[in-house]
Amino acid sequence: MASLDASEVAKLLAEYGRRTALAGGNPYRSKAYLRAAESLAALAEPLARIVAEGRLREIPGVGGAIADIITKLHRTGCHPSLERMRRDIPEGVLEMLSVPGLRPDKVLKLHKQLGIGSLAEVEAAAREDRIKNTKGLGPALQRKVVQGLDIRKAALGSRHMHRAAELMAAAERNLRRALPNLRRIVPAGDFRRGCELVCDLSLVAEDAKLEDGPELVKTNQLSVYLTDSEHFGSSLLLATGSNAHLQQLRTLAEDQGLSLTDRGLRRGDKSIAAKTESGIYKALGLQYIEPELREGRGEIALARKHLIPRLVELKDLRGILHAHTDQSDGGNSLEEMAEATRKRGYEYFGVADHSQSARYAGGLSVERIRQQHAEIDRLNARFDGRFRIFKGIESDILADGSLDYPDEILREFDFIVASIHGQFRMDRELQTERLLRAVANPFVTILGHMTGRQLLRRSGYEVDVEKVLKACADHGGAVEVNANPWRLDLDWRWHQRGLELGCMFSINPDAHSIAELDLMRWGVAMARKGGISADRVLNALDLRRFSQCLADHRNRTALSSAKIRGSAHQSPVRSGRFAAMGEG
Numbered sequence: 001m002a003s004l005d006a007s008e009v010a011k012l013l014a015e016y017g018r019r020t021a022l023a024g025g026n027p028y029r030s031k032a033y034l035r036a037a038e039s040l041a042a043l044a045e046p047l048a049r050i051v052a053e054g055r056l057r058e059i060p061g062v063g064g065a066i067a068d069i070i071t072k073l074h075r076t077g078c079h080p081s082l083e084r085m086r087r088d089i090p091e092g093v094l095e096m097l098s099v100p101g102l103r104p105d106k107v108l109k110l111h112k113q114l115g116i117g118s119l120a121e122v123e124a125a126a127r128e129d130r131i132k133n134t135k136g137l138g139p140a141l142q143r144k145v146v147q148g149l150d151i152r153k154a155a156l157g158s159r160h161m162h163r164a165a166e167l168m169a170a171a172e173r174n175l176r177r178a179l180p181n182l183r184r185i186v187p188a189g190d191f192r193r194g195c196e197l198v199c200d201l202s203l204v205a206e207d208a209k210l211e212d213g214p215e216l217v218k219t220n221q222l223s224v225y226l227t228d229s230e231h232f233g234s235s236l237l238l239a240t241g242s243n244a245h246l247q248q249l250r251t252l253a254e255d256q257g258l259s260l261t262d263r264g265l266r267r268g269d270k271s272i273a274a275k276t277e278s279g280i281y282k283a284l285g286l287q288y289i290e291p292e293l294r295e296g297r298g299e300i301a302l303a304r305k306h307l308i309p310r311l312v313e314l315k316d317l318r319g320i321l322h323a324h325t326d327q328s329d330g331g332n333s334l335e336e337m338a339e340a341t342r343k344r345g346y347e348y349f350g351v352a353d354h355s356q357s358a359r360y361a362g363g364l365s366v367e368r369i370r371q372q373h374a375e376i377d378r379l380n381a382r383f384d385g386r387f388r389i390f391k392g393i394e395s396d397i398l399a400d401g402s403l404d405y406p407d408e409i410l411r412e413f414d415f416i417v418a419s420i421h422g423q424f425r426m427d428r429e430l431q432t433e434r435l436l437r438a439v440a441n442p443f444v445t446i447l448g449h450m451t452g453r454q455l456l457r458r459s460g461y462e463v464d465v466e467k468v469l470k471a472c473a474d475h476g477g478a479v480e481v482n483a484n485p486w487r488l489d490l491d492w493r494w495h496q497r498g499l500e501l502g503c504m505f506s507i508n509p510d511a512h513s514i515a516e517l518d519l520m521r522w523g524v525a526m527a528r529k530g531g532i533s534a535d536r537v538l539n540a541l542d543l544r545r546f547s548q549c550l551a552d553h554r555n556r557t558a559l560s561s562a563k564i565r566g567s568a569h570q571s572p573v574r575s576g577r578f579a580a581m582g583e584g
Contacts, residue, residue: 006047007220009073010040012082016069018094019085021104030104033069035061038159040070041221042167042201044174047074058173060166092118099148100457109136123149147459155456157199161522162485164191164198171203171222181208184232188225188239194292194525196488197455204236214262227262233276234264244296245289252284252300292529309533312507314524316534318542320517321350322394322417322448322480322508327372328353329361331513334375334389340514342387347543351376352392352417357404361421364393366409373412388543390414390550394448399423401437403444410443411557414550417480417508419448420461428462435463439471442557445550446506446538447472449482449489457486465494473502476553478538481530483509483523484516495530506538 004012017033039060040047050056051074056067072079089111096107096119110116113134116125125131126146132139159167165187172185182205186192189200202223214227214235227235238246238261246260253260258267264274265283273279278288286303290311293299302308320341324330330337334351341349353372354363364372376389383389394417395403395410403410403418410416418438426434439447450468451460472479479498482489487510490498498505507523509516527537534540541549 003048003074004077006040006043008077009047009070010037010220012073012077012079013037013040013066013070015091015094016073016079016082016085018097019082019089021097022089022093022108023085024104027104032061032063032066035163036066036070038163039167039170042171042219044171044203044219044222044224045178049178051075058170060170090117092121095119096122098152099145100151101144101148106137106141109134113137151456151459155197158197158456159199160455160485161191161194161196161198161488161525162519164201167201167222168203171201171219171224175203175205175224179205179207182206183208183229186236188236189223189241192240192291193242193294194492194529196492196526200241202239204232204239206232229275231262231264231274233278233280234260234274235262237277237280238262240291240294242295245294245299248296248300249284252286256284258284290528292525293531309531311528312524312532312534312537312540313528314521316537316540317346317507317520317524319346319348319350319539319546320509320511320520321390321392321415321446321506321539322352322482323349323511323517324353324394325351327368328358328363329512334372335379336514337511337517338379338387338389340517342383344517346387348388348390348546350390350392350415350539352394352415355393355395355404357396357398358394358421363396366405369393369409369412388547392417392445394419395444396421397434397438399426399434401434403438403441407443411554413443415445415553416443417446417448418444418477420452424452424461426461428464431461432464432467435468436471439468439475439477442475444475444477445553446478446480446508448480448508449487449510450479451489451491453489453491454486455488460489465490466497469494469498469503470501472498476504476556478504478506481505481507481523481527481532483507483519483521483526485519485522488522488526492526492530495527495532498530499532499536503536504538505532505536508539 013033014037017030017037020033021027021030039062051071056062056070069079093107093111096102097104110122114125114130116122122145126142131137131142131145168187168191175182175185184206186204188204189202191198201221204225204227206229207226210226210228214225214231217224217226225235225239250260253265258265258272265272265280273283281288286300287306287308289299289303289308323337325334325337326332338349354361356363356365373391376391379389391414393413395405397418397420398404438444451463453460469479479490505527507520507527509519509523511517511519
């Protein structure tokens with residue numbers, strides 16, 4: 001039989017991975033197959049050439065064992081292990097693994113106990129209440145299935161930003177090898193616009209030999225827009241989008257007797273601007289609009305008045321806050337994390353391990369806090385002012401909105417990130433009140449991942465975001481832009497409202513290892529998409545100003561605590577519905 005192309009092998013490898021998961025094998029191995037399958041689907045050159053040249057291991061996620069499987073699938077269209085697994089589980093059952101939150105063991109129980117054999121059947125069973133009374137499944141799983149199905153429908157074909165970046169970097173390498181005449185290659189589509197989930201894998205490439213004008217080449221899941229140097233700007237603009245932004249640009253152009261196509265901005269047959277995006281915006285009387293803002297949400301009106309601020313950049317950030325060490329659930333020591341931060345050019349590092357109620361994550365007892373603080377003092381003495389570690393904690397917000405240490409312990413920290421890690425199913429009013437009380441706590445410096453969402457896994461909890469943003473502005477607490485690509489919380493669509501209300505933001509990696517310190521780039525992408533400038537970012541302050549900011553905050557906290565101790569009255573939040581819930 002004829003050998004299979006990359007898209008066909010990708011489908012088979014993805015099936016291999018899903019069947020491996022159902023067979024109860026190593027879950028990391030199953031995920032590795034799926035990741036490699038996704039990389040194959042985005043290849044920019046023929047798989048046959050890569051196999052023949054022995055370059056399979058250059059593909060992201062492909063090691064020696066997976067390369068052998070790909071080679072066999074490519075050459076024969078089958079694999080003995082895959083054929084064996086096919087005899088055990090019907091094909092329709094594999095679809096159910098695409099539901100976020102539905103683990104392989106639960107998929108097997110649904111199949112064996114209820115005879116469910118497809119995505120449509122599991123949806124019908126969940127919506128008809130047939131799962132909740134089944135032994136070993138129950139109402140919690142039924143709710144999870146319904147929520148997962150909704151998430152799946154909303155995000156079909158999407159991938160996380162960091163994964164899209166890996167795929168497009170690999171595609172660029174492949175393109176440069178396959179087409180040596182290419183010059184500039186730039187990511188486009190929703191990735192270039194900084195969207196939190198990426199559907200459109202697009203690259204714009206300048207082809208030195210192109211003669212007939214811009215053209216589109218589709219390769220599996222990848223779109224490559226080939227263009228020449230004279231039309232590079234217009235090709236990049238159109239390939240970046242969004243549709244709403246481009247439509248508004250075209251309307252503006254038409255009002256000026258112009259047209260906008262992949263040949264550029266034109267008046268009849270005359271080219272006005274095409275070489276650069278900035279030239280096109282300038283010719284339309286607009287300030288340059290950064291790609292992240294191009295969503296048709298008022299950016300053109302601002303650009304006409306030249307009111308778009310300079311957006312925050314990674315180079316603006318002077319310190320890293322909210323990072324974990326091996327004292328809680330991180331993978332590296334405090335010293336290793338601090339040194340890695342310093343070597344990346346930052347001026348300070350704010351450790352924020354989990355607090356004592358987070359037993360699932362090795363949360364720190366009071367005794368362990370004191371030990372960590374002693375180590376911080378020792379390391380800071382060694383740094384001698386050239387770099388500084390700040391004493392922080394990620395304190396759990398309890399059900400009643402209080403933090404999980406007494407005030408005498410809280411005041412020992414330089415800063416506190418307050419976050420919710422449980423009891424997500426509170427109703428909207430109670431969850432909002434919980435957050436309002438936490439934000440009103442004078443010890444809180446930063447509100448962590450405000451809505452608790454995990455992209456492609458779970459929706460955030462119900463909360464009145466506007467009320468919480470206003471409280472952050474009123475009490476001086478910064479709002480976290482969590483840079484972990486699975487979170488990217490707070491959603492960028494709320495950033496502008498936060499700015500209007502007077503909020504400061506803090507771009508934090510929520511790092512659990514040295515490698516995750518580099519997640520900062522995704523938080524910056526989200527902040528830029530929300531229109532945030534560096535002067536509204538807490539950790540864009542240099543070491544001297546950040547230290548002074550924390551000192552001022554501690555002074556206000558001491559004054560506020562004294563007033564609270566001297567008052568016989570409860571705070572407005574405390575006297576609300578939480579009063580009956582106690583302090584737990």
